[in-house]
Amino acid sequence: MHQKKIFLNESEMPEHWYNIVADMPNKPLPPLHPGTKQPVGPEDLAPLFPMELIKQEVSTERYIEIPDQVRDIYRIWRPTPVMRAYGLEKLLDTPAKIYYKYEGGSPSGSHKPNTAVPQAYYNKKQGVKRLTTETGAGQWGTALSFACAQFDLECEVYMVRISYDQKPYRKIMMNTFGADVYASPSNRTKAGRDVLAKDSSSTGSLGIAISEAIERAVADEHTKYALGSVLNHVLTHQTIIGQETMKQMEYAGDYPDIIIAPLGGGSNFAGLAFPFLKNLITGTKRVRCIAVEPASCPKLTKGVFRYDFGDTAGYTPLLPMYTLGHNFKPASIHAGGLRYHGASVLCSQLLKDGLIEAQALQQLECFEAGVQFAKTEGIIPAPEATHAIAQVIREANQAKLEGTSKVILFNMCGHGFVDMQAYADYFEGNLENHFFTDKELSANLEEIEALQPA
Numbered sequence: 001m002h003q004k005k006i007f008l009n010e011s012e013m014p015e016h017w018y019n020i021v022a023d024m025p026n027k028p029l030p031p032l033h034p035g036t037k038q039p040v041g042p043e044d045l046a047p048l049f050p051m052e053l054i055k056q057e058v059s060t061e062r063y064i065e066i067p068d069q070v071r072d073i074y075r076i077w078r079p080t081p082v083m084r085a086y087g088l089e090k091l092l093d094t095p096a097k098i099y100y101k102y103e104g105g106s107p108s109g110s111h112k113p114n115t116a117v118p119q120a121y122y123n124k125k126q127g128v129k130r131l132t133t134e135t136g137a138g139q140w141g142t143a144l145s146f147a148c149a150q151f152d153l154e155c156e157v158y159m160v161r162i163s164y165d166q167k168p169y170r171k172i173m174m175n176t177f178g179a180d181v182y183a184s185p186s187n188r189t190k191a192g193r194d195v196l197a198k199d200s201s202s203t204g205s206l207g208i209a210i211s212e213a214i215e216r217a218v219a220d221e222h223t224k225y226a227l228g229s230v231l232n233h234v235l236t237h238q239t240i241i242g243q244e245t246m247k248q249m250e251y252a253g254d255y256p257d258i259i260i261a262p263l264g265g266g267s268n269f270a271g272l273a274f275p276f277l278k279n280l281i282t283g284t285k286r287v288r289c290i291a292v293e294p295a296s297c298p299k300l301t302k303g304v305f306r307y308d309f310g311d312t313a314g315y316t317p318l319l320p321m322y323t324l325g326h327n328f329k330p331a332s333i334h335a336g337g338l339r340y341h342g343a344s345v346l347c348s349q350l351l352k353d354g355l356i357e358a359q360a361l362q363q364l365e366c367f368e369a370g371v372q373f374a375k376t377e378g379i380i381p382a383p384e385a386t387h388a389i390a391q392v393i394r395e396a397n398q399a400k401l402e403g404t405s406k407v408i409l410f411n412m413c414g415h416g417f418v419d420m421q422a423y424a425d426y427f428e429g430n431l432e433n434h435f436f437t438d439k440e441l442s443a444n445l446e447e448i449e450a451l452q453p454a
């Protein structure tokens, strides 16, 4: 009998994170100081992050050891299972084999605690008292709240207004783990007040919430900032996903032809794909890796590769990435975790070099796919995860057309149990697809030309 679930023992949990920078043919360009346009040094980042994380951010070492205390906490939910989606395969009547890594069993219900725990750990080790952060859909805020509770740190979360209103239970989860949660834009920061002055009914954005959290961290020496995606160290922490999966696929006796994950900033995509990309880059095994973004925030497929700010107020260093401009306002879709104007530096460079692919999908196709998955596999996916599932269905249908048996692996990066309002809106016919004009897409690109180095 074929296995449905492929488990690992706790003793098989990876002991290192994988840093893809060591193997990239073109190394990522350095982040720049917006004033001098010179590469930022560790001292520029020190007000925001503890030194261990800054070291990881610029590391070129292939493997970084996972501290024992972090592995101990990982054991609450890791290793996570790889599942064969027999039910979905049957529904699609496809010759493709579909596997997924399920990250929804974590304390927040997604992959985010994989980096929240080490980030809290390194901050605690350096004597930090409080962490501030932003959250979109609420996944990252929940993950960091949990991690702070583990290390007895205070946690202050700026939650994008639209999600704060749509997802009251996310806020209560964070409160349960001990965090203080504020709707962003708030009047607690200059960045928030500036936005509210222009638009008092602003529904917020990740870019604005990041500015607020950074401003709070910079203002107090005992407070630091934590980011849930985009940065190199965050992506590196997530590679525990792909390393576990590689062992599990070995046990299953298959190797993926196609790897698919949704992309907001790039961390769950990187987490699953990077260990497999190592084999592609070093020429040992082929694989197509597809990052799926929402058509309402299409930085990979419609953005430009440029230096841009990671936040709206312009507090971060300039990052070389695919971006729609830091003032781009994504449509108010329910996949809050995918509403970010840029993509991580590492994913951007890999896309530019043709080592990964990108696809933008409309939300109605994604929710339809999510419902098909829920009915056949029994797990209600997070709205973000439905983007991967929709692309999986496209690839499985293509395999059927071609009559080839492809192995498709995707990241089921989170469950949707706290996202039922999104499903309600879908069932009630209140969701729409989004079509941007070229003018709307390029409206925020001109202003970033001035940010480019000479």
Ligand SMILES: *Cc1c(COP(=O)(O)O)cnc(C)c1O
Residues within 6 Å of the ligand: 110, 111, 112, 137, 139, 140, 228, 229, 230, 262, 263, 264, 265, 266, 267, 268, 269, 337, 338, 382, 384, 385, 413, 414, 415
């Ligand atoms: C945060 C989140 C995302 C998007 O962030 P990435 O860094 O691109 O992974 C996707 N899915 C879920 C469930 C999330 O919580």
